[in-house]
Amino acid sequence: xxxxxxxxxxxxxxxxxxxxxxxxxxxxxxxxxxxxxxxxxxxxxxxxxxxxxxxxxxxxxxxxxxxxxxxxxxxxxxxxxxxxxxxxxxxxxxxxxxxxxxxxxxxxxxxxxxxxxxxxxxxxxxxxxxxxxxxxxxxxxxxxxxxxxxxxxxxxxxxxxxxxxxxxxxxxxxxxxxxxxxxxxxxxxxxxxxxxxxxxxxxxxxxxxxxxxxxxxxxxxxxxxxxxxxxxx
Ligand SMILES: [Zn+2]
Numbered sequence: 577x578x579x580x581x582x583x584x585x586x587x588x589x590x591x592x593x594x595x596x597x598x599x600x601x602x603x604x605x606x607x608x609x610x611x612x613x614x615x616x617x618x619x620x621x622x623x624x625x626x627x628x629x630x631x632x633x634x635x636x637x638x639x640x641x642x643x644x645x646x647x648x649x650x651x652x653x654x655x656x657x658x659x660x661x662x663x664x665x666x667x668x669x670x671x672x673x674x675x676x677x678x679x680x681x682x683x684x685x686x687x688x689x690x691x692x693x694x695x696x697x698x699x700x701x702x703x704x705x706x707x708x709x710x711x712x713x714x715x716x717x718x719x720x721x722x723x724x725x726x727x728x729x730x731x732x733x734x735x736x737x738x739x740x741x742x743x744x745x746x747x748x749x750x751x752x753x754x755x756x757x758x759x760x761x762x763x764x765x766x767x768x769x770x771x772x773x774x775x776x777x778x779x780x781x782x783x784x785x786x787x788x789x790x791x792x793x794x795x796x797x798x799x800x801x802x803x804x805x806x807x808x809x
Contacts, residue, residue, distance in 0.1 A: 578777035579631050580805040581624065581641040583789040586689060588650035590794045596685040599793045604654035610792070610801050611658050614640055619805070621664030623706035624746045624769060624787070631787070633780040640805055641778075642666035643771065643789060645710060645748055646679060649690040652700060660703055668692075668700060669710035669748035669771075672735040681714035681750075694739055701740050708746035709736050709767070715750060717758050725758065730765045745769060759785040776809055 590601035602610075614621055619640045622630075627641035642659070644651045647670035659666050674680055676693035692700065701707055709732040711717070717725050729747065736744045745768040749758060752773030762770045762785055774788035782788070790804040 578779050578809070579627060579639055579641065580777050581627065581631075581643060581771065581787060581789040582804065583771075583773065583791045584642075584644045584651070584655070585646055586648050586650050587644075587654040588648075588689070591687060595687075597682060597687070599795065600791075601794050602792055602796075607655055608658045609798070611642075611662055611664065613798070613802070614805065615662050615664075617806075621659065621662065621666065623665040623704075624667040624708065624771060625706050626665060628769060628784070631778045631780065631782060632784075643708075643748070644668045646671055646714070647675065647691045647697070647710070648679070649692050649696065652692050652696040656700065656703065656705070659705070665704050665706065667706040667708050667746055669708040669746070670697065670732075670736060671710050671712070671714045671750075672732045672739075673712045674714070675739065697739060698741075701742055706746060707736055707740045707742065707744060708748055708771075709733050709744050710748045711750055716753055717749060718753050718755050722757070726761055726765075729758075729761050733765050733767065746771065749773075754786070759783070777804075 585600035587607045590598045618638050621642045624641050629635040630639040647668050674691045678688050711728040712732045733744045747762045747767045748771045770785035771787045776788045
């Protein structure tokens with residue numbers, strides 16, 4: 577059965593209708609309801625690296641991989657307590673030059689929002705959650721020169737390993753933008769998995785450097801949420 581890999585960004589009250597970035601917010605109450613629904617349906621929520629053996633068909637179980645992009649403080653404050661309470665793990669993809677900073681790549685269109693600092697990142701990892709890399713500066717990888725793309729992919733891994741004290745095996749392509757060269761660079765940097773934003777569930781034949789994810793959006797009703805986890809392809 578295909579496995580849902582779901583993607584969130586901010587777990588916080590959304591900006592008003594029509595404002596930039598609204599769709600990338602899910603309120604803390606909605607997030608808690610979605611996680612409890614998964615639990616009630618018999619799903620176990622896992623970080624990407626823990627979910628990969630299920631995606632590969634090496635292990636069997638009712639699994640949802642839970643991921644967050646950008647390492648936002650709101651995830652630490654509002655999502656981690658729910659995940660911990662339910663015994664779920666998750667992956668957060670950090671923009672390493674903004675650890676302790678903010679969503680600089682989105683400003684001025686978006687309202688400023690703080691990213692986790694080193695202390696929160698260490699606490700995230702200490703609770704069994706995964707720290708993945710999302711480049712140094714949240715760049716458009718296919719649009720920059722190859723040397724700079726390499727630097728963004730390779731150095732973010734090293735820096736995150738230095739900070740977290742853990743091996744970093746997962747990478748998320750910023751804006752979901754990738755191509756065969758980017759997948760190759762991510763492999764060469766020593767990552768084991770790369771996640772995209774192809775909007776579908778993951779199958780057993782997936783390229784480990786092109787794992788699809790479903791974005792959970794502000795406007796998603798519980799029917800949309802369940803469709804992404806359960807019956808849409
Ligand atoms: Zn991002």
